[in-house]
Amino acid sequence: MLPPDGDAANRFQPLRPGLVRLAYRMLGSVAEAEDVVQEAYIRWHQTDRSAVREPGAFLSKTVTRLCLDILKSARVKRETYIGPWLPEPVLDTDGAEDRAEDLSLTLMMALERLSPLERAAFLLHDVFGLGFDEVAATLDRDPAACRQLAARARKNVRAERPRYAIEREEGERMTDAFLAASRSGDLSGLRNLLAENVVAYTDGGGIRNAALNPLFGFRRVAGLFLGVARKSAGQLPPVLYKGPINGLPGFVTLEQDGMVQTTALDIEGGRIVGVYIVRNPEKLRHLADLAN
Structure with a gap:
């Protein structure tokens, strides 16, 4: 019973x-x-x-x-999928910074490049702490095979883990500076913030306007934000949230089309090396309450 x-x-x-x-x-x-x-x-x-x-x-x-x-x-x-694929953004509204490393967008994108079994073995063992006997029972593989799956995954994602955790205050300072420079079209300000090898990903899913490929390098990434600033004609989208997004400093805005957008910043050595923008409304439904 x-x-x-x-x-x-x-x-x-x-x-x-x-x-x-x-x-x-x-x-x-x-x-x-x-x-x-x-x-x-x-x-x-x-x-x-x-x-x-x-x-x-x-x-x-x-x-x-x-x-x-x-x-x-x-x-x-x-x-x-049309354009770059990014995971659905998750906001850290409860201050649980200890989860930042295994939530980060860079790590999530690295996981996406793994096979499903590699991803499962890595997450269950390295992130959630299960022994390989338990992983083996879950995946219907023997423990030795699960060790190999996790090892291959670990090798592929190791380079994507943050080298050091950025202080929250530093992340907030960089976020504010980036908001000010990008929204006003301040090229000098962007040059002081963006690394030469910065990469920007914009995920519109073919539903909203977005670059169809990642943008590499300062010139192209700065050009994206300068162009957006010109088109906005001084009508700046309201900022609905500032704080960690998938473990990275970021913010949520209400854009002119009435839909929300998330922007997360990957920062290393005092420079922004990655910008992750999610515009696909199907990935932002869980954030709709921010706009109300």
């Missing part, structure tokens, strides 16, 4: 935030992560929970396998 319904919810809810974090890192989508965790709860509800010794391990396995199923079709979708 199944335990009572209240037991299912009481044992599931404390594990839910970690399961959402796992699913989001696997999929790069807030909405899909929430859907996966909801499906995991339904399966948990239907399971003979008295036979489950470790609910956390059971649910992590369920979420991972559901994510792997989605990633099989997601690969096809990403191959036909």
Whole structure:
């Protein structure tokens, strides 16, 4: 006989935030992560929970396998995606800076380049601390194979991890300076902020205007913001939020078309080396309340 319904919810809810974090890192989508965790709860509800010794391990396995199923079709979708693909932005509104490293956009983009099994092995072991025996049980592989998967993944993502954590105050100062220079069309100010090898990614998903390819180098990136400043004719979009976005300093604006946009800044050595702009409205639905 199944335990009572209240037991299912009481044992599931404390594990839910970690399961959402796992699913989001696997999929790069807030909405899909929430859907996966909801499906995991339904399966948990239907399971003979008295036979489950470790609910956390059971649910992590369920979420991972559901994510792997989605990633099989997601690969096809990403191959036909219009323009650069960026993960859905997640705002740090609770000050949990200890999550910055495994949330960063650079790391999330590195994960995107891995195979689904490599991504799962790396996340389960390196980020969520599962032993390789548990990883093996989740992926239906032997522990030695999971070690190899994680090692290959680790090698590919190591270069993308931040070399040092930028102080929050420094991130805020750079964000304010970038906002001022980019919105006013201040070329001198941008030159003082942007690295020569800066890269800008704009993800419009073919729905809103965005560059179809990453922009490399100071001249092209500065030209993007100078052009936007000229077109705005002094009508600056309101800033709805300033703070960490996927572990990077950033801000959210309400653009002239009435939709929100997120901008995150990757900073190294006092210079901005990466600008990540998400404009695709399908990736910004969870931020709609900011505009109200």
